[in-house]
Amino acid sequence: xxxxxQSPKYLFRxxxxxxxxxxxxxxxHDAMYWYRQDPGQGLRLIYYSQIVNDFQxxxxxxxxxxxxxxxxxxxxxxxxxxxxxxAFYLCASKQGSGTEAFFGQGTRLTVV
Amino acid sequence: xNSVTQMEGPVTLSEEAFLTINCTYTATGYPSLFWYVQYxxxxxxxxxxxxxxxxxxxxxxxxxxYRKETTSFHLEKGSVQVSDSxxxxxxxxxxxxxxxxxxxxxxxxQLKVEL
Numbered sequence: 001x002x003x004x005x006q007s008p009k010y011l012f013r014x015x016x017x018x019x020x021x022x023x024x025x026x027x028x029h030d031a032m033y034w035y036r037q038d039p040g041q042g043l044r045l046i047y048y049s050q051i052v053n054d055f056q057x058x059x060x061x062x063x064x065x066x067x068x069x070x071x072x073x074x075x076x077x078x079x080x081x082x083x084x085x086x087a088f089y090l091c092a093s094k095q096g097s098g099t100e101a102f103f104g105q106g107t108r109l110t111v112v
Numbered sequence: 113x114n115s116v117t118q119m120e121g122p123v124t125l126s127e128e129a130f131l132t133i134n135c136t137y138t139a140t141g142y143p144s145l146f147w148y149v150q151y152x153x154x155x156x157x158x159x160x161x162x163x164x165x166x167x168x169x170x171x172x173x174x175x176x177x178y179r180k181e182t183t184s185f186h187l188e189k190g191s192v193q194v195s196d197s198x199x200x201x202x203x204x205x206x207x208x209x210x211x212x213x214x215x216x217x218x219x220x221x222q223l224k225v226e227l
Contacts, residue, residue: 031213033215041220042217042218042220043201090156092156094205094213094215096213097207097208098163098207098208099144099205101205103156105154106153106155
Protein backbone atom coordinates (compact mmCIF):
# COMPACT_ATOMS: atom_id res chain seq x y z
CA UNK A 1 0.00 0.00 0.00
CA UNK A 2 1.19 3.52 -0.76
CA UNK A 3 1.73 5.92 2.05
CA UNK A 4 4.07 7.84 4.30
CA UNK A 5 6.02 6.17 7.06
CA GLN A 6 7.49 8.07 9.96
CA SER A 7 9.80 6.43 12.43
CA PRO A 8 10.11 6.02 15.28
CA LYS A 9 6.67 6.75 16.76
CA TYR A 10 8.20 7.79 20.10
CA LEU A 11 11.68 9.19 20.59
CA PHE A 12 13.46 10.23 23.75
CA ARG A 13 16.68 12.23 23.78
CA UNK A 14 18.81 14.03 26.28
CA UNK A 15 19.10 17.78 26.10
CA UNK A 16 21.98 18.91 23.90
CA UNK A 17 21.87 15.92 21.55
CA UNK A 18 20.95 16.11 17.89
CA UNK A 19 18.26 13.70 16.74
CA UNK A 20 17.04 12.72 13.27
CA UNK A 21 13.45 11.86 12.46
CA UNK A 22 12.77 9.65 9.47
CA UNK A 23 10.11 10.21 6.80
CA UNK A 24 9.72 7.92 3.78
CA UNK A 25 7.00 7.97 1.11
CA UNK A 26 6.20 5.60 -1.73
CA UNK A 27 3.55 7.79 -3.34
CA UNK A 28 6.00 9.19 -5.92
CA HIS A 29 5.21 12.70 -4.71
CA ASP A 30 7.58 15.55 -5.55
CA ALA A 31 6.79 17.74 -2.54
CA MET A 32 7.39 16.85 1.11
CA TYR A 33 6.82 18.83 4.30
CA TRP A 34 7.66 18.82 8.00
CA TYR A 35 5.29 20.29 10.57
CA ARG A 36 5.50 20.74 14.30
CA GLN A 37 2.45 20.43 16.54
CA ASP A 38 2.39 21.43 20.20
CA PRO A 39 -0.38 20.31 22.61
CA GLY A 40 -3.69 21.91 21.71
CA GLN A 41 -2.07 23.84 18.88
CA GLY A 42 -2.29 23.84 15.12
CA LEU A 43 0.40 22.91 12.62
CA ARG A 44 3.49 25.02 12.06
CA LEU A 45 5.61 24.50 8.95
CA ILE A 46 9.30 23.80 9.62
CA TYR A 47 10.76 22.98 6.19
CA TYR A 48 9.48 21.88 2.82
CA SER A 49 10.94 20.49 -0.36
CA GLN A 50 9.34 20.69 -3.77
CA ILE A 51 11.94 18.63 -5.60
CA VAL A 52 14.98 16.47 -4.90
CA ASN A 53 18.08 18.38 -3.76
CA ASP A 54 16.07 21.50 -2.99
CA PHE A 55 14.30 22.68 0.15
CA GLN A 56 13.03 25.90 1.72
CA UNK A 57 12.56 27.17 5.24
CA UNK A 58 9.09 27.32 6.64
CA UNK A 59 7.84 29.50 9.45
CA UNK A 60 9.89 27.98 12.29
CA UNK A 61 13.10 26.60 10.72
CA UNK A 62 15.54 27.78 13.41
CA UNK A 63 17.17 24.84 15.18
CA UNK A 64 16.19 22.33 12.48
CA UNK A 65 17.86 21.00 9.35
CA UNK A 66 16.73 18.76 6.48
CA UNK A 67 18.06 17.01 3.41
CA UNK A 68 16.38 15.72 0.26
CA UNK A 69 18.83 13.42 -1.48
CA UNK A 70 16.15 11.00 -2.67
CA UNK A 71 12.60 11.59 -3.80
CA UNK A 72 11.25 9.11 -1.25
CA UNK A 73 13.04 10.45 1.80
CA UNK A 74 12.99 13.74 3.74
CA UNK A 75 14.70 13.35 7.13
CA UNK A 76 14.48 16.09 9.75
CA UNK A 77 17.29 16.75 12.22
CA UNK A 78 16.41 18.50 15.44
CA UNK A 79 19.64 20.14 16.57
CA UNK A 80 20.78 21.21 20.02
CA UNK A 81 20.11 24.80 18.92
CA UNK A 82 16.35 24.18 19.02
CA UNK A 83 15.37 25.68 22.36
CA UNK A 84 12.17 23.74 22.95
CA UNK A 85 12.25 20.55 20.85
CA UNK A 86 9.67 18.49 22.73
CA ALA A 87 6.70 18.25 20.35
CA PHE A 88 4.76 16.07 17.92
CA TYR A 89 6.33 16.10 14.44
CA LEU A 90 4.34 15.38 11.29
CA CYS A 91 5.63 14.66 7.80
CA ALA A 92 3.47 15.08 4.70
CA SER A 93 3.73 14.81 0.94
CA LYS A 94 1.70 16.04 -2.02
CA GLN A 95 1.84 16.17 -5.77
CA GLY A 96 0.93 19.22 -7.79
CA SER A 97 -0.96 22.38 -7.00
CA GLY A 98 -4.48 22.34 -5.63
CA THR A 99 -4.10 18.83 -4.27
CA GLU A 100 -4.35 17.34 -0.81
CA ALA A 101 -1.41 16.39 1.36
CA PHE A 102 -0.94 12.91 2.78
CA PHE A 103 0.36 12.64 6.33
CA GLY A 104 2.43 10.15 8.25
CA GLN A 105 1.46 8.96 11.73
CA GLY A 106 3.82 11.35 13.44
CA THR A 107 6.80 11.12 15.78
CA ARG A 108 6.49 12.28 19.38
CA LEU A 109 9.86 13.64 20.48
CA THR A 110 10.57 14.14 24.16
CA VAL A 111 13.78 15.81 25.24
CA VAL A 112 14.74 15.34 28.87
CA UNK B 113 -1.09 35.85 1.70
CA ASN B 114 -3.44 32.93 2.13
CA SER B 115 -5.18 32.30 5.44
CA VAL B 116 -7.79 30.02 6.98
CA THR B 117 -9.93 30.93 9.98
CA GLN B 118 -11.97 28.34 11.80
CA MET B 119 -14.08 28.49 14.91
CA GLU B 120 -12.34 27.96 18.20
CA GLY B 121 -13.04 24.95 20.29
CA PRO B 122 -13.59 22.86 22.13
CA VAL B 123 -17.04 22.12 20.80
CA THR B 124 -18.97 19.78 23.07
CA LEU B 125 -22.09 18.03 21.77
CA SER B 126 -24.37 15.24 22.84
CA GLU B 127 -24.52 12.13 20.66
CA GLU B 128 -26.92 12.52 17.70
CA ALA B 129 -26.67 16.34 17.79
CA PHE B 130 -26.11 18.41 14.65
CA LEU B 131 -22.57 19.62 14.05
CA THR B 132 -21.33 22.75 12.33
CA ILE B 133 -17.71 23.87 12.37
CA ASN B 134 -17.23 27.17 10.58
CA CYS B 135 -14.33 27.80 8.22
CA THR B 136 -13.60 30.88 6.14
CA TYR B 137 -10.60 31.54 3.95
CA THR B 138 -8.65 34.27 2.23
CA ALA B 139 -6.82 33.39 -0.97
CA THR B 140 -6.09 34.66 -4.43
CA GLY B 141 -7.58 32.75 -7.29
CA TYR B 142 -9.52 29.54 -6.79
CA PRO B 143 -7.93 27.28 -4.20
CA SER B 144 -8.92 23.73 -3.39
CA LEU B 145 -10.42 23.31 0.07
CA PHE B 146 -10.09 20.43 2.52
CA TRP B 147 -11.18 19.15 5.90
CA TYR B 148 -8.79 16.91 7.80
CA VAL B 149 -9.43 14.95 11.00
CA GLN B 150 -6.86 14.08 13.66
CA TYR B 151 -7.48 11.46 16.32
CA UNK B 152 -5.36 11.55 19.49
CA UNK B 153 -1.73 10.66 18.90
CA UNK B 154 -2.16 10.21 15.15
CA UNK B 155 -1.45 12.07 11.95
CA UNK B 156 -4.00 13.98 9.91
CA UNK B 157 -6.41 12.11 7.66
CA UNK B 158 -8.22 13.69 4.75
CA UNK B 159 -11.94 13.78 5.54
CA UNK B 160 -13.29 15.51 2.43
CA UNK B 161 -12.38 18.00 -0.26
CA UNK B 162 -13.80 20.36 -2.87
CA UNK B 163 -11.92 21.79 -5.80
CA UNK B 164 -14.24 24.42 -7.26
CA UNK B 165 -17.06 26.73 -6.32
CA UNK B 166 -20.36 25.07 -5.36
CA UNK B 167 -18.71 21.64 -5.09
CA UNK B 168 -19.88 19.62 -2.12
CA UNK B 169 -17.41 17.28 -0.48
CA UNK B 170 -18.81 14.43 1.58
CA UNK B 171 -17.54 11.42 3.52
CA UNK B 172 -18.73 9.36 6.51
CA UNK B 173 -21.82 11.57 6.95
CA UNK B 174 -19.80 14.79 6.96
CA UNK B 175 -20.41 17.43 4.29
CA UNK B 176 -18.96 20.80 3.29
CA UNK B 177 -19.84 23.09 0.38
CA TYR B 178 -17.35 25.40 -1.33
CA ARG B 179 -18.99 28.85 -1.19
CA LYS B 180 -16.94 31.34 -3.14
CA GLU B 181 -19.33 34.23 -2.54
CA THR B 182 -18.84 33.95 1.21
CA THR B 183 -15.32 32.39 1.04
CA SER B 184 -16.49 29.64 3.34
CA PHE B 185 -16.27 25.86 3.66
CA HIS B 186 -18.25 24.95 6.78
CA LEU B 187 -18.21 21.36 7.99
CA GLU B 188 -21.56 19.77 8.91
CA LYS B 189 -22.86 16.43 10.13
CA GLY B 190 -26.46 15.66 10.88
CA SER B 191 -25.93 13.28 13.79
CA VAL B 192 -22.58 13.00 15.56
CA GLN B 193 -21.31 9.92 17.36
CA VAL B 194 -18.86 9.53 20.23
CA SER B 195 -16.39 8.12 17.70
CA ASP B 196 -16.36 11.51 15.90
CA SER B 197 -14.50 13.06 18.82
CA UNK B 198 -11.29 14.42 17.30
CA UNK B 199 -9.64 17.63 16.12
CA UNK B 200 -10.80 18.96 12.75
CA UNK B 201 -8.63 21.14 10.51
CA UNK B 202 -9.76 23.24 7.58
CA UNK B 203 -7.12 23.80 4.89
CA UNK B 204 -6.62 25.27 1.45
CA UNK B 205 -4.24 24.47 -1.38
CA UNK B 206 -3.56 27.11 -4.02
CA UNK B 207 -3.99 26.18 -7.65
CA UNK B 208 -1.70 27.33 -10.44
CA UNK B 209 2.00 28.03 -10.05
CA UNK B 210 1.91 31.00 -7.72
CA UNK B 211 0.90 29.20 -4.56
CA UNK B 212 4.21 27.59 -3.72
CA UNK B 213 2.46 24.21 -3.48
CA UNK B 214 1.89 24.63 0.25
CA UNK B 215 -1.23 23.95 2.24
CA UNK B 216 -2.49 26.62 4.62
CA UNK B 217 -4.21 25.22 7.73
CA UNK B 218 -6.62 26.63 10.23
CA UNK B 219 -5.80 26.28 13.92
CA UNK B 220 -8.02 23.25 14.39
CA UNK B 221 -11.28 22.73 16.28
CA GLN B 222 -11.55 20.07 18.94
CA LEU B 223 -14.87 18.21 18.97
CA LYS B 224 -16.01 16.25 22.02
CA VAL B 225 -19.13 14.12 21.71
CA GLU B 226 -20.71 12.84 24.92
CA LEU B 227 -23.30 10.14 25.52
